[in-house]
Amino acid sequence: MSLGDDLDSRVRGAAMAWLRRRSTPENPVVSRAELLGFQFEGRTFPLVDNQLGIRKPQGFSAALSILTTYRSDGRSAPYEDAVGDDGLLRYKFQGNPSHYTNEGLRQAHLQGVPLMWFVGVQAGLYLPFFPVWITAVEEAAKQVAVALEEAQRMMPVEGPVSPLERRYAERVTQQRLHQPVFRQRVIQAYETSCAMCRLRHRSLLDAAHILPDRHSLGIAAVSNGLALCKIHHAAFDQNILGIRPDFVIEVRSDILEEIDGPMLKHGLQDMHDQPISLPRHRADRPHRNLIEERYEMFRSAG
Known part of the structure; x- marks a missing residue:
């Protein structure tokens, strides 16, 4: 393991441990300021990018986190995330497919590292989902497939998916992402x-x-x-x-x-x-x- 790989794993571990402590049933959402001000080994180490939706820290080969911006009803996000025919979530590339952040998503897939996903529930407030994994890179559609739990990582992305597998993936997506996001957006409103x-x-x-x-x-x-x-x-x-x-x-x-x-x-x-x-x-x-x-x-x- 290289020093860079060691730093990568330490940051991911520390960030997710902090999120487990910070994101409680009584207060599950985190602010952008908290994510930007995350402290790692005595220094500030932002968990989200200040301008981009994908955070790939300098010196890291793989992306650390992805972010979905909050948009009120009737307003489309600049990059629409969706559910594929297999029931798995998709996260769109942002900007030029060869941009270093999108390369970070490719590397996250190749290395099988866990990421954090921050979904906006109000301006400047996010509901965290972690760990999540990139299970496929779909270059033609300029997107990646995202697994919300370990079992989804085993699902085939290329080729036919059985109706049972698709229903399972859709249920996980509904219960693990859509329902919690809807709940927090309404409660925040x-x-x-x-x-x-x-x-x-x-x-x-x-x-x-x-x-x-x-x-x-x-x-x-x-x-x-x-x-x-x-x-x-x-x-x-x-x-x-x-x-x-x-x-x-x-x-x-x-x-x-x-x-x-x-x-x-x-x-x-x-x-x-x-x-x-x-x-x-x-x-x-x-x-x-x-x-x-x-x-x-x-x-x-x-």
């Missing part, structure tokens, strides 16, 4: 607060879909999401309460007539006719058409 009761404990908050996944409009976009505490999320999904098109909560009439303990009264009945809190940024607010569609579902179920 609502400033870590339940839209109904204003509870501010992140570990007790969910990202609720206004229209469910199975609905044709039930996409994982912030405008189709609400930050709700677990009680109000369940009540919303069970049509115990709904949200009118004017963003005011409506509790089902039979629930209003019930007599029970303080949880029913203060947790549900007192929500009736109360406005929900909305994100500051207009692009993050619930789409009115989705709210109207969901309200009709609530009325039909009552």
Whole structure:
């Protein structure tokens, strides 16, 4: 092992150990400032590039990290990452395919080294995924295939993939990347607060879909999401309460007539006719058409 290889492995190990300590269930997102200011053996060693999406430190042959920039609903990222036909994620080359950062991705694949992937959930805030691996370089499409867990590294990328393998990869991608990113983007948009009761404990908050996944409009976009505490999320999904098109909560009439303990009264009945809190940024607010569609579902179920 060369001195360069030793430094590479020490940096990767130290960075991922720090992320395990830093990224907790209560506070899983990290700021750009923290990533740029990471300390390694007494000196600053940035984990992301100041301008580029791929970080390949000087003296390293392989890339250290990749980054996906946050874009609000309706705005396309400069490089669109996608899921391939095999269910594995793809990360696009950035700029000239022969640029040193893209060569760093090729070397990460050849060497089989683990990387960190930072996915933007708000401007300057990222949800880290690590370790991830580059499992293939697809030169014609100017992209690489990315595995989110060890088992995905064994999946064939070239040639036919069985339906079972594809479903497995899609499930991993959905559970390990898309759902956590959707959750954090929604919770960040609502400033870590339940839209109904204003509870501010992140570990007790969910990202609720206004229209469910199975609905044709039930996409994982912030405008189709609400930050709700677990009680109000369940009540919303069970049509115990709904949200009118004017963003005011409506509790089902039979629930209003019930007599029970303080949880029913203060947790549900007192929500009736109360406005929900909305994100500051207009692009993050619930789409009115989705709210109207969901309200009709609530009325039909009552």
